[in-house]
Amino acid sequence: MKAYIEMKPKVTLSGGPVRLCDIAVIWAPQELKKSIGNKVILDEIDGRYSIISSTDIMQQYSDTDIAVTGSNCTVVERTESARSSxxxxxxxxxxxxxxxxxxxxxxxxxxxxxxxxxxxxxxxxxxxxxxxxxxxxxxxxxxxxxxxxxxxxxxxxxxxxxxxxxIHNYEKSVEDYVRVADQKNGS
Structure with a gap:
Protein backbone atom coordinates (compact mmCIF):
# COMPACT_ATOMS: atom_id res chain seq x y z
CA MET A 1 0.00 0.00 0.00
CA LYS A 2 1.19 3.46 -0.86
CA ALA A 3 0.70 6.60 1.22
CA TYR A 4 0.92 10.17 0.00
CA ILE A 5 1.94 12.83 2.49
CA GLU A 6 1.72 16.57 1.94
CA MET A 7 3.73 18.39 4.58
CA LYS A 8 2.33 21.63 5.93
CA PRO A 9 4.71 24.62 5.74
CA LYS A 10 4.04 25.62 9.37
CA VAL A 11 2.09 24.26 12.33
CA THR A 12 1.56 25.62 15.80
CA LEU A 13 1.32 23.16 18.68
CA SER A 14 0.94 23.70 22.40
CA GLY A 15 3.48 21.07 23.39
CA GLY A 16 3.84 17.35 23.83
CA PRO A 17 4.77 14.88 21.14
CA VAL A 18 4.50 15.77 17.47
CA ARG A 19 2.65 13.20 15.36
CA LEU A 20 2.67 12.89 11.59
CA CYS A 21 -1.03 13.82 11.41
CA ASP A 22 -0.14 17.14 13.12
CA ILE A 23 2.37 18.23 10.47
CA ALA A 24 1.04 16.66 7.29
CA VAL A 25 -2.06 15.75 5.34
CA ILE A 26 -2.09 12.00 4.69
CA TRP A 27 -3.76 10.28 1.75
CA ALA A 28 -3.79 6.53 2.25
CA PRO A 29 -6.16 3.67 3.00
CA GLN A 30 -7.85 4.17 6.37
CA GLU A 31 -5.89 1.56 8.39
CA LEU A 32 -2.53 2.76 7.02
CA LYS A 33 -3.54 6.38 7.59
CA LYS A 34 -4.28 5.66 11.27
CA SER A 35 -1.10 3.67 11.86
CA ILE A 36 1.31 6.16 10.32
CA GLY A 37 -0.65 9.27 11.34
CA ASN A 38 -0.49 8.52 15.06
CA LYS A 39 3.20 7.65 15.12
CA VAL A 40 5.30 10.13 17.11
CA ILE A 41 7.80 12.00 14.94
CA LEU A 42 9.28 14.22 17.65
CA ASP A 43 8.94 13.63 21.40
CA GLU A 44 9.31 17.24 22.50
CA ILE A 45 9.95 20.52 20.74
CA ASP A 46 13.31 22.00 21.70
CA GLY A 47 13.00 25.75 22.09
CA ARG A 48 10.25 27.66 20.37
CA TYR A 49 10.77 26.36 16.83
CA SER A 50 11.73 22.99 15.38
CA ILE A 51 12.16 21.83 11.81
CA ILE A 52 10.95 18.44 10.62
CA SER A 53 12.16 17.56 7.14
CA SER A 54 10.79 15.07 4.68
CA THR A 55 13.97 13.00 5.05
CA ASP A 56 13.24 12.59 8.77
CA ILE A 57 9.85 11.17 7.89
CA MET A 58 11.23 8.90 5.17
CA GLN A 59 13.79 7.48 7.64
CA GLN A 60 11.14 6.75 10.26
CA TYR A 61 8.84 5.10 7.73
CA SER A 62 11.45 3.20 5.71
CA ASP A 63 9.27 0.06 5.77
CA THR A 64 6.28 1.90 4.20
CA ASP A 65 5.95 3.10 0.61
CA ILE A 66 5.53 6.86 1.10
CA ALA A 67 5.56 9.68 -1.42
CA VAL A 68 6.10 13.14 0.07
CA THR A 69 4.65 16.15 -1.75
CA GLY A 70 4.43 19.83 -0.97
CA SER A 71 6.98 21.51 1.23
CA ASN A 72 10.16 19.58 2.02
CA CYS A 73 10.08 20.66 5.66
CA THR A 74 7.64 21.82 8.30
CA VAL A 75 8.30 24.55 10.84
CA VAL A 76 6.80 23.51 14.17
CA GLU A 77 6.13 26.38 16.54
CA ARG A 78 5.50 25.70 20.21
CA THR A 79 3.06 28.05 21.86
CA GLU A 80 2.98 28.71 25.54
CA SER A 81 -0.24 28.68 27.49
CA ALA A 82 -2.02 32.00 27.28
CA ARG A 83 -1.96 34.09 30.42
CA SER A 84 -4.87 36.31 31.17
CA SER A 85 -3.77 39.46 32.88
CA ILE A 167 1.78 40.28 10.62
CA HIS A 168 1.71 37.76 7.75
CA ASN A 169 4.97 39.14 6.32
CA TYR A 170 6.58 38.98 9.76
CA GLU A 171 5.51 35.36 10.27
CA LYS A 172 6.83 34.39 6.81
CA SER A 173 10.15 36.11 7.60
CA VAL A 174 10.43 34.18 10.88
CA GLU A 175 9.68 30.89 9.09
CA ASP A 176 12.28 31.63 6.42
CA TYR A 177 14.85 32.57 9.05
CA VAL A 178 14.21 29.37 11.03
CA ARG A 179 14.58 27.27 7.87
CA VAL A 180 17.84 29.00 6.83
CA ALA A 181 19.26 28.76 10.36
CA ASP A 182 18.42 25.05 10.48
CA GLN A 183 20.11 24.47 7.13
CA LYS A 184 23.25 26.30 8.33
CA ASN A 185 23.35 24.30 11.57
CA GLY A 186 22.75 21.04 9.72
CA SER A 187 25.58 21.66 7.22
Whole structure:
Protein backbone atom coordinates (compact mmCIF):
# COMPACT_ATOMS: atom_id res chain seq x y z
CA MET A 1 0.00 0.00 0.00
CA LYS A 2 1.19 3.46 -0.86
CA ALA A 3 0.70 6.60 1.22
CA TYR A 4 0.92 10.17 0.00
CA ILE A 5 1.94 12.83 2.49
CA GLU A 6 1.72 16.57 1.94
CA MET A 7 3.73 18.39 4.58
CA LYS A 8 2.33 21.63 5.93
CA PRO A 9 4.71 24.62 5.74
CA LYS A 10 4.04 25.62 9.37
CA VAL A 11 2.09 24.26 12.33
CA THR A 12 1.56 25.62 15.80
CA LEU A 13 1.32 23.16 18.68
CA SER A 14 0.94 23.70 22.40
CA GLY A 15 3.48 21.07 23.39
CA GLY A 16 3.84 17.35 23.83
CA PRO A 17 4.77 14.88 21.14
CA VAL A 18 4.50 15.77 17.47
CA ARG A 19 2.65 13.20 15.36
CA LEU A 20 2.67 12.89 11.59
CA CYS A 21 -1.03 13.82 11.41
CA ASP A 22 -0.14 17.14 13.12
CA ILE A 23 2.37 18.23 10.47
CA ALA A 24 1.04 16.66 7.29
CA VAL A 25 -2.06 15.75 5.34
CA ILE A 26 -2.09 12.00 4.69
CA TRP A 27 -3.76 10.28 1.75
CA ALA A 28 -3.79 6.53 2.25
CA PRO A 29 -6.16 3.67 3.00
CA GLN A 30 -7.85 4.17 6.37
CA GLU A 31 -5.89 1.56 8.39
CA LEU A 32 -2.53 2.76 7.02
CA LYS A 33 -3.54 6.38 7.59
CA LYS A 34 -4.28 5.66 11.27
CA SER A 35 -1.10 3.67 11.86
CA ILE A 36 1.31 6.16 10.32
CA GLY A 37 -0.65 9.27 11.34
CA ASN A 38 -0.49 8.52 15.06
CA LYS A 39 3.20 7.65 15.12
CA VAL A 40 5.30 10.13 17.11
CA ILE A 41 7.80 12.00 14.94
CA LEU A 42 9.28 14.22 17.65
CA ASP A 43 8.94 13.63 21.40
CA GLU A 44 9.31 17.24 22.50
CA ILE A 45 9.95 20.52 20.74
CA ASP A 46 13.31 22.00 21.70
CA GLY A 47 13.00 25.75 22.09
CA ARG A 48 10.25 27.66 20.37
CA TYR A 49 10.77 26.36 16.83
CA SER A 50 11.73 22.99 15.38
CA ILE A 51 12.16 21.83 11.81
CA ILE A 52 10.95 18.44 10.62
CA SER A 53 12.16 17.56 7.14
CA SER A 54 10.79 15.07 4.68
CA THR A 55 13.97 13.00 5.05
CA ASP A 56 13.24 12.59 8.77
CA ILE A 57 9.85 11.17 7.89
CA MET A 58 11.23 8.90 5.17
CA GLN A 59 13.79 7.48 7.64
CA GLN A 60 11.14 6.75 10.26
CA TYR A 61 8.84 5.10 7.73
CA SER A 62 11.45 3.20 5.71
CA ASP A 63 9.27 0.06 5.77
CA THR A 64 6.28 1.90 4.20
CA ASP A 65 5.95 3.10 0.61
CA ILE A 66 5.53 6.86 1.10
CA ALA A 67 5.56 9.68 -1.42
CA VAL A 68 6.10 13.14 0.07
CA THR A 69 4.65 16.15 -1.75
CA GLY A 70 4.43 19.83 -0.97
CA SER A 71 6.98 21.51 1.23
CA ASN A 72 10.16 19.58 2.02
CA CYS A 73 10.08 20.66 5.66
CA THR A 74 7.64 21.82 8.30
CA VAL A 75 8.30 24.55 10.84
CA VAL A 76 6.80 23.51 14.17
CA GLU A 77 6.13 26.38 16.54
CA ARG A 78 5.50 25.70 20.21
CA THR A 79 3.06 28.05 21.86
CA GLU A 80 2.98 28.71 25.54
CA SER A 81 -0.24 28.68 27.49
CA ALA A 82 -2.02 32.00 27.28
CA ARG A 83 -1.96 34.09 30.42
CA SER A 84 -4.87 36.31 31.17
CA SER A 85 -3.77 39.46 32.88
CA UNK A 86 -6.03 42.47 32.98
CA UNK A 87 -3.23 44.53 34.48
CA UNK A 88 -0.99 43.78 31.49
CA UNK A 89 -3.86 44.56 29.10
CA UNK A 90 -4.51 47.88 30.83
CA UNK A 91 -0.80 48.77 30.77
CA UNK A 92 -0.41 47.98 27.04
CA UNK A 93 -3.65 49.79 26.17
CA UNK A 94 -2.58 52.88 28.13
CA UNK A 95 0.86 52.86 26.51
CA UNK A 96 -0.57 52.56 22.99
CA UNK A 97 -3.29 55.14 23.58
CA UNK A 98 -0.84 57.67 25.01
CA UNK A 99 1.69 57.05 22.25
CA UNK A 100 -0.81 57.41 19.44
CA UNK A 101 -2.34 60.54 20.99
CA UNK A 102 1.11 62.13 21.29
CA UNK A 103 1.94 61.14 17.72
CA UNK A 104 -1.19 62.84 16.38
CA UNK A 105 -0.56 65.95 18.49
CA UNK A 106 3.08 66.21 17.40
CA UNK A 107 2.11 65.75 13.76
CA UNK A 108 -0.53 68.49 14.04
CA UNK A 109 1.97 70.83 15.68
CA UNK A 110 4.59 70.02 13.06
CA UNK A 111 2.31 70.88 10.12
CA UNK A 112 0.69 73.89 11.86
CA UNK A 113 -2.76 72.30 11.87
CA UNK A 114 -4.24 74.99 14.18
CA UNK A 115 -3.33 77.75 11.73
CA UNK A 116 -4.60 75.70 8.81
CA UNK A 117 -7.93 75.08 10.51
CA UNK A 118 -8.24 78.80 11.32
CA UNK A 119 -7.74 79.64 7.65
CA UNK A 120 -10.31 77.03 6.56
CA UNK A 121 -12.88 78.22 9.10
CA UNK A 122 -12.35 81.91 8.21
CA UNK A 123 -12.81 81.03 4.52
CA UNK A 124 -16.16 79.48 5.45
CA UNK A 125 -17.17 82.71 7.18
CA UNK A 126 -16.87 81.80 10.85
CA UNK A 127 -14.21 83.12 13.22
CA UNK A 128 -14.48 80.30 15.79
CA UNK A 129 -12.73 77.05 14.76
CA UNK A 130 -14.11 74.97 17.64
CA UNK A 131 -17.05 73.66 15.58
CA UNK A 132 -14.50 72.37 13.08
CA UNK A 133 -12.53 70.30 15.65
CA UNK A 134 -15.38 67.91 16.52
CA UNK A 135 -16.07 66.57 12.99
CA UNK A 136 -12.33 66.55 12.32
CA UNK A 137 -11.73 64.36 15.39
CA UNK A 138 -14.59 62.03 14.44
CA UNK A 139 -13.12 61.82 10.93
CA UNK A 140 -9.73 60.73 12.29
CA UNK A 141 -11.38 57.90 14.24
CA UNK A 142 -13.56 56.85 11.29
CA UNK A 143 -10.54 56.91 9.00
CA UNK A 144 -8.63 54.59 11.34
CA UNK A 145 -11.57 52.17 11.46
CA UNK A 146 -11.74 52.11 7.66
CA UNK A 147 -7.96 51.77 7.38
CA UNK A 148 -7.86 48.72 9.66
CA UNK A 149 -11.02 47.32 8.02
CA UNK A 150 -12.93 46.32 11.11
CA UNK A 151 -15.05 47.33 14.07
CA UNK A 152 -14.44 44.78 16.82
CA UNK A 153 -15.01 41.46 14.98
CA UNK A 154 -17.00 42.83 12.04
CA UNK A 155 -15.10 43.34 8.81
CA UNK A 156 -16.17 45.81 6.13
CA UNK A 157 -14.93 43.65 3.24
CA UNK A 158 -12.82 40.55 2.55
CA UNK A 159 -9.60 42.49 2.03
CA UNK A 160 -6.92 41.98 4.65
CA UNK A 161 -6.01 45.06 6.65
CA UNK A 162 -2.50 46.54 6.46
CA UNK A 163 -1.86 45.25 9.97
CA UNK A 164 -2.81 41.69 8.96
CA UNK A 165 -0.51 41.91 5.94
CA UNK A 166 2.40 43.08 8.10
CA ILE A 167 1.78 40.28 10.62
CA HIS A 168 1.71 37.76 7.75
CA ASN A 169 4.97 39.14 6.32
CA TYR A 170 6.58 38.98 9.76
CA GLU A 171 5.51 35.36 10.27
CA LYS A 172 6.83 34.39 6.81
CA SER A 173 10.15 36.11 7.60
CA VAL A 174 10.43 34.18 10.88
CA GLU A 175 9.68 30.89 9.09
CA ASP A 176 12.28 31.63 6.42
CA TYR A 177 14.85 32.57 9.05
CA VAL A 178 14.21 29.37 11.03
CA ARG A 179 14.58 27.27 7.87
CA VAL A 180 17.84 29.00 6.83
CA ALA A 181 19.26 28.76 10.36
CA ASP A 182 18.42 25.05 10.48
CA GLN A 183 20.11 24.47 7.13
CA LYS A 184 23.25 26.30 8.33
CA ASN A 185 23.35 24.30 11.57
CA GLY A 186 22.75 21.04 9.72
CA SER A 187 25.58 21.66 7.22
Missing amino acids: YLLLFFVWTLLFTGSALTIMYFHEDVSMAETQLVIVSMLGNAHPNWFHIPYSIGIGAGMLLFFNRILKKRFNDEPSPLEIE
